[in-house]
Amino acid sequence: MHISDGVLSxxxxxxxxxxxxxxxxxxIRWSKKKGIEVEVIPKLSVMTAVFFxxxxxxxPIGPTCVHFILAGLLGIILGILAYPAIFIGxxxxxxxxxxxxxxxxxxxxxxxxIPALIAYVIFQRGMKLELLSSRREFSxxxxxxxxxxxxxxxxxxxxxxxxxxxxxxxxxxxxxxxxAHIPVxxxxxxxxxxxxxxxxxxKPEVIGSLGCDKK
Amino acid sequence: MKIKRVFAILAxxxxxxxxxxxxxxxxxLVIDREIGExxxxxxxxxxxxxxxxxxxxxxxxGNLYIEGVTDDNGYFGFPPKIGMEEYTVAVxxxxxxxxxxxxxxxxxxxxxxxxxxxxxGIEMPLYTRIIAGFGYIIGLAGAAMAYVGWKLNKKYKGx
Numbered sequence: 522m523h524i525s526d527g528v529l530s531x532x533x534x535x536x537x538x539x540x541x542x543x544x545x546x547x548x549i550r551w552s553k554k555k556g557i558e559v560e561v562i563p564k565l566s567v568m569t570a571v572f573f574x575x576x577x578x579x580x581p582i583g584p585t586c587v588h589f590i591l592a593g594l595l596g597i598i599l600g601i602l603a604y605p606a607i608f609i610g611x612x613x614x615x616x617x618x619x620x621x622x623x624x625x626x627x628x629x630x631x632x633x634x635i636p637a638l639i640a641y642v643i644f645q646r647g648m649k650l651e652l653l654s655s656r657r658e659f660s661x662x663x664x665x666x667x668x669x670x671x672x673x674x675x676x677x678x679x680x681x682x683x684x685x686x687x688x689x690x691x692x693x694x695x696x697x698x699x700x701a702h703i704p705v706x707x708x709x710x711x712x713x714x715x716x717x718x719x720x721x722x723x724k725p726e727v728i729g730s731l732g733c734d735k736k
Numbered sequence: 737m738k739i740k741r742v743f744a745i746l747a748x749x750x751x752x753x754x755x756x757x758x759x760x761x762x763x764x765l766v767i768d769r770e771i772g773e774x775x776x777x778x779x780x781x782x783x784x785x786x787x788x789x790x791x792x793x794x795x796x797x798g799n800l801y802i803e804g805v806t807d808d809n810g811y812f813g814f815p816p817k818i819g820m821e822e823y824t825v826a827v828x829x830x831x832x833x834x835x836x837x838x839x840x841x842x843x844x845x846x847x848x849x850x851x852x853x854x855x856x857g858i859e860m861p862l863y864t865r866i867i868a869g870f871g872y873i874i875g876l877a878g879a880a881m882a883y884v885g886w887k888l889n890k891k892y893k894g895x
Contacts, residue, residue, distance in 0.1 A: 524834035559884050566877035573869050577862070581784045613872055617865040684833050694833045701832070 523576075523614065524629055524680065526622025530687040537628025537683070544604045544634060551601055564727065565606055568595050572610040576620065580704060587701050593672030594713045596637030597644045597665060598720075598728060603637040604630070628683050636675035640668035644717075644728075661728075662718035669713025670706045677702040773813035774841060778806050778827045785810030786829050794824040816843065 529537075552561075575589045595603040608630045614620040621629050647664040648657075681698045720727050778786035788805055791812045795801045801823065806812045816823075821843045829835035 525836040527838070528834050528836050559881065559888075562877050562880045562884065565880075566873050569876075570870055570873050573873065574866060577866070579780070609873070609876065613869045617869050680834060697831060697833050 523611075523621030524625045524632075524683060526624050528622075528687065529625060529628060529683060533683055533686050534624055534628055537625070537631050539627075541604075541608060541627045541630045541634070544601075544630075544638075545608060548601045548605050561602070565599060565602055568599050568603070569606040569609050571595070572607060573613055576610075576614060577618075580708075582701060582704060587705050589705060589709060590633060590673055590676055591669075591709065591713070592633050592637040592676055593640035593665070593669035593709065594716060596640035596672060597668060597713070597717060599637075600641050600645075601638060603641065604634040607634045607637060632679040632683060633676055636672040636679065639675060640672040643671065644668045657725075658718055658721050661721040662714045665717030666710040666714030669717075670710030673702055673706040673709050674699070771816060771818075773815050774823065774843075775811060775813040776825050776827070776839070776841075778810040778812070778829075778837065780832075780835075786827065786832075786835075788830050790828045790830060792826045792828075794826070795820050796822045798824070 572591060572595055575591045577588065579588045592603075592607070595606055599606055608626070611621065611626050611629050611633070615623055615626055644661075644664050647667075648661060677699045681695045684694045684698075717728070776791065778789050778791070780786055785808070786806060787808055787810060789810070791804050791806060792800060793802045793814055795817065801817060801820075802814045804812055804814065806827070812827075823841045823843075824838060825841060826838045827836065
């Protein structure tokens, strides 16, 4: 979701920038500690490009118009690096498409980035615990679908939260945003599920933030 | 009887022609004044119109001049205020909370005649901007790769 300039209150905007700065700093520190692998950079770039473009795919539903987010996919594939990837994608969208505002980049990154990280944690934990099934492809697909769908839901909830924190009416906003995203949730769950199943079958080392999560 | 009817017709013709002659010679040109409306159209780029959005129009001093709601096509029209040249139009999407846009309409500027006032910056075709975005991403990736390469180089030269 892209919240425009002039909608949110100053404290919410400030909090958004602070959280974003902290997460980007963490991502940079973490990747330094692990040692940046050269092959991560193209992966990061490709996923940033995916996020950048996928937001242009609009689904008109009645009077609203929502778009895909794929935060879950970014999270599962990039791990904590999804956060800077989403930040770059949002910066480019704000400047090139006027999607969202400049002052709201911080909070918009929070709204999309944290669900992406949650999706990553759910996926990694689920895979490690072999929650669903010992068959890796199947459980990866299902976990991917759950994480993908949930990430959209969380993006909607976070966005609604940011608006409510700025004084919008609770029910109207919650219904409008979360309701409009239900179809996106379903479609993204299916898409992410299939993509993850495919990746696990073809190139499992892609999944996991730095490509060095050994299984 | 017959001759009477002929005279009557002749008389009628004379009257009619007189009437028409006076019309032809005078041809009074009348201008009815009608000041049209300033129209704005709100839409989501690459998608449909922005329906039922709250529109607020402010005058030069920033006072609220008119407010209303866009129709099914995202259109909202308002009559201009005599003597007022600049209007600020703010649109707030109701069905999509968090989406807001603002544009300034200046009547003394040429763009009004074409009926296409800009809404939020220069309009580039979508594909150009997508390519531009890819360009930036590739550029950033290149910079990151150069940095990593430089670091690796330093690391191995030091040994």
